[in-house]
Amino acid sequence: MRRMTGHLQPHVRILARRHVIMLAAGLLSLGLAAGYARAADEIVIGASVPLSGPLAGFGSYEQWGYKRAVDEVNRAGGITVDGKKKLVKLIIRDDKTDPNVTASNTETLIGRDGAIAMLGSCTPPLVNAGALVAERRKIPIVTACAPLESFKAAHKWVYAWDLFFHEPDLASAPFKLMKDFDLQTNKKIAILHENGPDGQVVGGQVWPGLAKENGFEVVENASFPLDNTQFNSTIAEAKSKGAEVVLIMAITPQAVAIRKQMASAGYTPKILVIEKGAEPVQFAEALGKLADGVLVGGYWDPSFPFPGAADLAKAFESETKQTSSQHIADTYAAAQVLLDAIAAAASTNAEKINAAIAKTDKTYVVGPVKFDENHTAKLPMVEMQWQNNKQVIVWPKAQATASFLFPVP
């Protein structure tokens, strides 16, 4: 009996193995068939955005902007590709403000979810991490929320496209504002910037150069990592050196901490610019009256004379019951650029979509979008100021929606 069993066992094993292989193959083919069925019925595009972590303040706006553009296309019946009208399916994954997660999300969205094109995350580390994966997979990606110099410096892009502000425009806006309003200060500047790619470009290079050009003395230039929350010594130095102009590039948790620590150190400069961190409404919600007078560069406002600008903000506010942010506009426009390109290509072929993106030349909610040889499209800049928990445009004077508050209260 034992011998028989011994003879039978390999045979049974082979049969079992064959069954397992057949079963697996069957399941795999079923899965593939389901995947192809989905791919045949829908156009899948993916997005990895920071819905948690320090940049979550931006991610929620990005998610809304992307979804709105896709919803509008679907309400109009979808996009015609290969002669057939198809709905667009947007799959969004949370990258937790971690570039490694952005990269793995992008792999998953392209490889497993079947995304034929991608929409980008926010800030250069996250955007570039996702774009590099898309580039390697030869899948087009349209992004906003990555300043153009940082985006250009990362790679010679073939499949990635960025529409956002240009760092020199952002960096020069406070100096132009001070000149246009003929503001009287002691011309001493303190620069505090995080050591991320855009922080290094704006705070480490562009601002010091512009300060010199405009006759200012940089009395302090301090950089810090993205997770730093204590700035006592930096603030003490700026105060002791009498800087009446303070330019800061930091994410929102840091921006809030810096503003509170400045107040508790009894230090109020005449001009206070906080780029990036002072953009989301959470900045003002966390600080209350302390946010008043803080300047931040802006590339969009509902008052801009571009099609759908006012309606976009109204739609956001009525849907979410929150104050709108400029991040709804650039992401909405980025998604529209991609959807228009898919429609123009009339195909889900990556090369054809990429070629169509390159030909983009249209005015969107953020203004005219036309990509240059570096795959970047520059958005016009204004200077905004927090006043009574609201952002108002104070510069250029022609576009101002409120009077400029000077000095910082």
Added chain:
Amino acid sequence: MLSVEAIASSVASGFLLGGILALTALGLSIVLGVMRLVNLAHGVFLVAGAYLAFFLLQATGIDPIIALIPIGAAIAIAALPVQRFLLEPLAKFGPEAPMMTTFGLAIVLENLFVLYFSADTRSIERDYATVPLALGLVSVPLVYVIGFVISVCAIVAVHFVISRTAFGRDLRASAVDPSAAAAVGVDVRRVHALTFALGAACAAAGGTLIGIIFSFTPASGANYLLTDFAIVVLGGMGNIFGTLIGGILLGVLQSLAGITLGDGYRDLVGLVLFLSVLAVRPQGLFGGHTA
């Protein structure tokens, strides 16, 4: 070169802030000293305290400083079932299983914070949080002084509980030899549960102060956990006054690093100190013992 006033103010601020950070580290130290548990969820308890204070202020208008004891008590009560039903059953499998459970718990709680409170940056808005206090040449934030006084009082109170009460006696006995303590009638399970709750209460109180002074997000706990580890290693596991001195020492050294190298190097100094003490004197600068 910084002025003498600026240097003195920075060092004084570091001293006071170090005392506040000591309160955030105290719970970690006690739990490590008594239960031999590396509580990786400690930072999340800290953030939970900050959220509770934030929403309590919004809902009732009660100042978080006044409500510090109820906030600590609420988080302690919430922590009790965690110890009883999650950590206690795993204790028999060695120290790794409960430690990894606290790691998992930290991730779950952080995600729950995101789900229910959003990932937005928050800060507890109080007028006294933005007022400077001038003492001669030195100017420090008033809230640092308030926080330091509260922190020292809390640390002294914990010391009193541990050194002068029946629970403290049981706790010290359990810390030295749980088996021997159990043999003489100490309810070690109860001691561990209350110790874990006390640790969570200290974290919540510290988190409330952090929420008033700085800002916080669901992910903020990890940063403070690292700082707290450095303080515990400096002060010695379970050494209550060692934790206070470790916190102050770290605060002053980080301020000096801020003055000389820039504020961006504060954490680097903390971590270098952490590793150096671990390598040279692993029992901490002041030795590890409870009370």
